Amino acid sequence: xxxxxxxxxxxxxxxxxxxxxxxxxxxxxxxxxxxxxxxxxxxxxxxxxxxxxxxxxxxxxxxxxxxxxxxxxxxxxxxxxxxxxxxxxxxxxxxxxxxxxxxxxxxxxxxxxxxxxxxxxxxxxxxxxxxxxxxxxxxxxxxxxxxxxxxxxxxxxxxxxxxxxxxxxxxxxxxxxxxxxxxxxxxxxxxxxxxxxxxxxxxxxxxxxxxxxxxxxxxxxxxxxxxxxxxxxxxxxxxxxxxxxxxxxxxxxxxxxxxxxxxxxxxxxxxxxxxxxxxxxxxxxxxxxxxxxxxxxxxxxxxxxxxxxxxxxxxxxxxxxxxxxxxxxxxxxxxxxxxxxxxxxxxxxxxxxxxxxxxxxxxxxxxxxxxxxxxxxxxxxxxxxxxxxxxxxxxxxxxxxxxxxxxxxxxxxxxxxxxxxxxxxxxxxxxxxxxxxxxxxxxxxxxxxxxx
Numbered sequence: 243x244x245x246x247x248x249x250x251x252x253x254x255x256x257x258x259x260x261x262x263x264x265x266x267x268x269x270x271x272x273x274x275x276x277x278x279x280x281x282x283x284x285x286x287x288x289x290x291x292x293x294x295x296x297x298x299x300x301x302x303x304x305x306x307x308x309x310x311x312x313x314x315x316x317x318x319x320x321x322x323x324x325x326x327x328x329x330x331x332x333x334x335x336x337x338x339x340x341x342x343x344x345x346x347x348x349x350x351x352x353x354x355x356x357x358x359x360x361x362x363x364x365x366x367x368x369x370x371x372x373x374x375x376x377x378x379x380x381x382x383x384x385x386x387x388x389x390x391x392x393x394x395x396x397x398x399x400x401x402x403x404x405x406x407x408x409x410x411x412x413x414x415x416x417x418x419x420x421x422x423x424x425x426x427x428x429x430x431x432x433x434x435x436x437x438x439x440x441x442x443x444x445x446x447x448x449x450x451x452x453x454x455x456x457x458x459x460x461x462x463x464x465x466x467x468x469x470x471x472x473x474x475x476x477x478x479x480x481x482x483x484x485x486x487x488x489x490x491x492x493x494x495x496x497x498x499x500x501x502x503x504x505x506x507x508x509x510x511x512x513x514x515x516x517x518x519x520x521x522x523x524x525x526x527x528x529x530x531x532x533x534x535x536x537x538x539x540x541x542x543x544x545x546x547x548x549x550x551x552x553x554x555x556x557x558x559x560x561x562x563x564x565x566x567x568x569x570x571x572x573x574x575x576x577x578x579x580x581x582x583x584x585x586x587x588x589x590x591x592x593x594x595x596x597x598x599x600x601x602x603x604x605x606x607x608x609x610x611x612x613x614x615x616x617x618x619x620x621x622x623x624x625x626x627x628x629x630x631x632x633x634x635x636x637x638x639x640x641x642x643x644x645x646x647x648x649x650x651x652x653x654x655x656x657x658x659x660x661x662x663x664x665x666x667x668x669x670x671x672x673x674x675x676x677x678x679x680x681x682x683x684x685x686x687x688x689x690x691x692x693x694x
Contacts, residue, residue, distance in 0.1 A: 246269045249271075260599060290303050379458070428448070430448070477498070499519050567587075622672050627668075
């Protein structure tokens with residue numbers, strides 16, 4: 243595909259690198275010349291210095307030949323105008339980043355669509371809803387649902403006293419005849435790998451597991467997880483992410499939100515009806531003690547500073563908080579944050595990238611999630627009639643290196659993948675894959691007139 247990315251920072255850069263490595267033709271438009279020079283040294287793409295809401299700049303980027311135009315600047319008005327202009331100038335599809343989707347009604351979405359904006363995306367909304375999902379299953383580190391929950395992907399950290407410690411996958415299979423979940427990716431000591439039957443679990447392994455709904459509690463038990471009741475939460479940061487979380491949960495949980503900016507606190511008081519707002523600096527340990535940190539079940543730090551979020555979560559852990567969640571925008575900090583004890587890391591760039599990269603792939607790709615902190619994606623693909631994936635059992639497939647099939651969704655039924663399973667036409671197949679091999683993977687799911 244020919245893709246134009248309009249950006250003014252890291253989101254655009256991250257997307258450009260991910261999509262270039264997927265063999266797309268990428269042109270990136272950005273007003274900052276120095277940033278573009280840096281991008282050129284890291285990726286093979288075309289760069290244009292300028293404003294994306296300029297007709298002449300878009301024409302210079304050959305917008306009339308673009309299959310997809312993605313505008314992810316911090317200014318939502320520029321993004322919307324860029325998408326409108328791009329569509330009028332011949333682009334096939336457009337995506338615009340906006341600050342929040344909470345005020346975009348179905349009627350307004352129709353207006354945007356008529357103007358030429360095909361998709362609206364808010365990384366803040368996506369990050370906020372990821373936190374909300376995690377609070378519903380607090381024992382997990384990361385959760386991703388597939389086909390409305392027919393299958394789920396859980397990331398769990400293996401506890402030192404977990405029943406699976408020092409046991410291999412083969413040992414566990416012998417002990418438990420029917421397991422409706424499967425470990426598919428392990429992250430250990432900075433390395434990510436696909437386990438084999440002889441792989442032994444160690445304490446603190448981060449394990450991605452695909453599971454059927456009825457097996458979730460058993461999965462968590464085998465990982466050494468204990469049931470957590472979340473009633474009292476403390477949110478640090480009253481920006482868009484914090485606001486989304488508090489607004490959604492304030493009628494269900496006891497919420498205290500700490501925001502340093504007084505003006506923002508005043509604005510939040512008009513929006514949030516049942517959230518206790520505190521104007522103060524959460525880095526102040528005395529403030530945390532005064533606000534009852536010891537009685538908090540979940541601590542969520544979502545300020546604009548990754549460092550502040552990491553630091554305050556560590557303070558919360560020292561006070562015995564059961565669940566800590568930090569918004570960490572610097573990708574280099576994610577693994578460090580996980581290793582020092584923060585339970586869950588949220589990253590807006592990865593959240594947005596999952597949504598956008600999905601739209602750069604074929605219609606056989608039903609969903610895609612860029613996993614946090616490891617070099618792997620989870621992709622849900624639809625098997626087309628006559629495709630290679632339907633011509634033999636899973637054990638006989640020539641899967642690309644670095645990929646593994648985790649599960650299959652067939653209508654209203656879901657299955658955990660085993661070697662003798664036969665994928666059929668229209669099955670949705672869940673695959674864990676190293677990034678940037680999407681084209682090799684997609685070929686397995688497309689109709690072909692040739693053999694393997």
